[in-house]
Amino acid sequence: MGLREKIRKYLYTWKFKNKKILNPNYSGKNIFITGANSGIGLELTKKFLNLNNKVFVTYRNNSENLDKINSKNLTLIKCDQKNLSEIENIKKEITNIPINLLINSAGIFGPPEQKLETLNFNDFQDTLMVNSLSGLKITQLILNVAKKNALEMIVNISSDAGSMSKNNQGNAYIYRTSKSALNSITKNMSVDLFDKYNITVFAIDPGNVKSGMNPGGMIETSVCADLIINLITFHGKELNGKFVDLLNKEIPW
Template identity: 30%
Template sequence: MTKHALITGGNRGIGRAFVEHYLKAGWNVTACCRDPKRAVELSVLKSDYEQLKVMSLDVSLSESIAILTKELAGTPIDLLINNAGYYGPKGVEFGSCDAKEWGKVIEVNTIAPLMLTEALYQNLKLVGNPVVAFISSKVGSMEDNTSGGGYYYRSSKAALNSVVKSLSIDLKDDGIKCVALHPGWVLTAMGGPKALIDTDMSVKGMMAVIGKLTWEQSGDFYDYQGKPIPW
């Protein structure tokens, strides 16, 4: 049976590349984004691939998750990619942190991936070898942190890694594998123009990691080349 991937933040950057590459690989793809009407690149892809479905989802709104879950009731999902992410305001240093702004970053990067995984749990249980991939970041690694700062984003991804570890334990008996992935430093709006790799290289690498994921690797943290990243 044709496999089905659901990808959040599918309208641009790494998410859009995931959408295109899974379509090319013959999968059914549900690309979620906040505003499907303005998702021009997804409309273009839709004219080439009838197996693409575009759905509205703001990952930080529980009502939006509830509507999506209702519409997808009974639909098997082989792969959920929690990709949507938010860096928050840049240049925030010690002494200028704002709790409300921090909360917004945590909502999108840490809380939403868990809430969506809970919401789509029944869909994941309908398939043989389900995987939930969480797009994290190496800057959430304690060992990698030699420059300080980045309080909002670093902490949100470090906490996400903790969520992934617990989920890998809690969902093992359901046969659901989980993995945290660092996409590399990627040329997107978030990665900026100095980034080192394009979205194609990043996504092809992460797809290979996801495709070969073993039970021993569930709950771990890898980069797009399959290299383990220390917590």
């Protein structure tokens, strides 16, 4: 790593290093988290369980990390979110259950090559399904089959790569489009659901988080999860219809 890269990394991580992690009083809730077998979803699952919540999670294939948690308050739901019929099966686990918080954290980057000239549209379809449409479908299921009037908040884990205003690099067609679609869904739901049911909906850019999808990330998933919980707990309804980073700075759509 060169000197310039070291300085860039230091400056990026410094703003999170001294950020006070509050001790939220967020307990006794039923929380649904997608894509919880690794990364941000896994960390959020652990932290919400430690706060004495019941957590329902989806995972695609490997539940090894979730199995290690061994909590009676954790419900595992095997679901490949590329597959609509598997998403439909979620309703068996949530019918008449009061889901209070939905966090759509399932996400994939798609193929490494995403230039216009070589786009693979099967990969495009899969990535759109996981990153945007599956979250919309799960929201629909919760509204239709879970206990009525229980849902309080929906948090969509997005990316600033989905910001059309900030896009000055191009490429990454599949990933950018999938996150832009998620942002559009977020904004739309924030209008419909807040007015009808008083449900808060917002999107978060977690930044350069270290994960399986981004092994060179600069923020540990544990820090990221703490800051997401802070946003949920201490800012709540003021975030409806917004796209923010971990420090509650608004990002242009």
